Amino acid sequence: MKEKIIHIFKNYAATDILIYTHADHDGICAAAALNYLFGDIATVFSQSFRPRTLPSFDNKKLFVVCDLLLSPGQVYSCLKNAIEVINFDHHDILDIKHDKYLCLNPKKICGKEFISSSGLVWKLFRPEKIAWILGVGSAGDLAIEDVPDLFDFIAKQYPALVQSTDLKSIYYSKNFELAQILLMSFDAPEIGFNLVKESIDTGYEVFYQSELYRLYLEKQKAIENFLSANINRFVQNKFFVAIDSSNQNYAGSYSVKLNLINKDGRLYLEHDNGRLFFRNYFGNEDVKAVAKLFGGSGAHRRSGGARTRKSFENVISVINAYFAGRAQQKLFAFD
Numbered sequence: 001m002k003e004k005i006i007h008i009f010k011n012y013a014a015t016d017i018l019i020y021t022h023a024d025h026d027g028i029c030a031a032a033a034l035n036y037l038f039g040d041i042a043t044v045f046s047q048s049f050r051p052r053t054l055p056s057f058d059n060k061k062l063f064v065v066c067d068l069l070l071s072p073g074q075v076y077s078c079l080k081n082a083i084e085v086i087n088f089d090h091h092d093i094l095d096i097k098h099d100k101y102l103c104l105n106p107k108k109i110c111g112k113e114f115i116s117s118s119g120l121v122w123k124l125f126r127p128e129k130i131a132w133i134l135g136v137g138s139a140g141d142l143a144i145e146d147v148p149d150l151f152d153f154i155a156k157q158y159p160a161l162v163q164s165t166d167l168k169s170i171y172y173s174k175n176f177e178l179a180q181i182l183l184m185s186f187d188a189p190e191i192g193f194n195l196v197k198e199s200i201d202t203g204y205e206v207f208y209q210s211e212l213y214r215l216y217l218e219k220q221k222a223i224e225n226f227l228s229a230n231i232n233r234f235v236q237n238k239f240f241v242a243i244d245s246s247n248q249n250y251a252g253s254y255s256v257k258l259n260l261i262n263k264d265g266r267l268y269l270e271h272d273n274g275r276l277f278f279r280n281y282f283g284n285e286d287v288k289a290v291a292k293l294f295g296g297s298g299a300h301r302r303s304g305g306a307r308t309r310k311s312f313e314n315v316i317s318v319i320n321a322y323f324a325g326r327a328q329q330k331l332f333a334f335d
């Protein structure tokens with residue numbers, strides 16, 4: 001597979017290639033890694049992981065997709081215009097039979113759920129110099145369990161970044177913190193992308209000298225203040241913890257923080273004016289399946305999202321019914 005991919009890239013001048021990637025930690029790190037491996041390649045970002053539009057191609061001949069779930073129609077429109085497509089995405093498998101389309105989704109080629117686009121680049125090419133960058137993308141995406149070799153390698157090379165390869169140790173590692181710092185560039189991804197490229201030669205320390213780090217600290221403070229001032233806004237029982245974060249900055253991060261503070265296996269959910277976030281950092285809940293109750297989705301079972309017109313209270317009713325239904329199934333199973 002590695003040779004096949006290298007062969008395709010070598011068929012084109014770097015100026016004929018376009019990378020389209022997600023603006024988050026995983027997308028930025030995977031795209032920076034492909035730039036490191038194959039030369040400076042024009043790289044375009046999308047804030048949505050399901051982009052509605054394609055970037056403009058201006059005579060590009062090879063289209064490389066990273067951490068973005070395109071539609072079949074979007075891929076066909078490239079192929080129809082004689083643009084070859086390599087797909088490094090790890091969301092849903094997009095399997096199209098065509099000799100100019102290569103689907104590298106790790107769910108397909110490795111049969112594994114917890115490999116992000118960064119983890120996939122590691123599995124394929126094992127670029128040791130930038131292993132820690134691929135670890136940042138993987139940890140940020142909670143795609144950890146299926147790339148133990150990556151975190152093992154980083155732990156040996158940079159013991160300050162990762163101490164051990166178990167989930168807990170990685171969530172509280174500097175490696176994970178670097179992902180959160182990088183995520184601060186979500187609305188201006190070129191900033192994070194350039195920082196990652198710079199760090200290839202200078203080391204991860206530049207993250208801590210960046211403006212993104214200042215923004216990250218500011219965000220942590222705001223989240224802690226909100227959580228301690230709004231304990232009455234949490235709804236919790238033995239199955240889940242829900243929080244209404246409507247009209248706050250940093251929506252999506254409150255459930256993450258609570259889950260990381262509590263370190264338990266419950267489902268964490270957050271409602272921000274109809275935007276729903278589902279997290280399960282430690283347990284065995286399939287939050288992608290829960291997101292589907294609201295027409296949403298996710299990359300894997302630790303993280304998902306959806307949009308709803310239901311109020312916070314009504315969302316909680318749906319979740320309560322979901323867990324009640326499951327409890328009943330279990331009862332019958334014991335009959």
Ligand SMILES: [Mn+2]
Nearest residue numbers: 026067116141
């Ligand atoms: Mn991803």
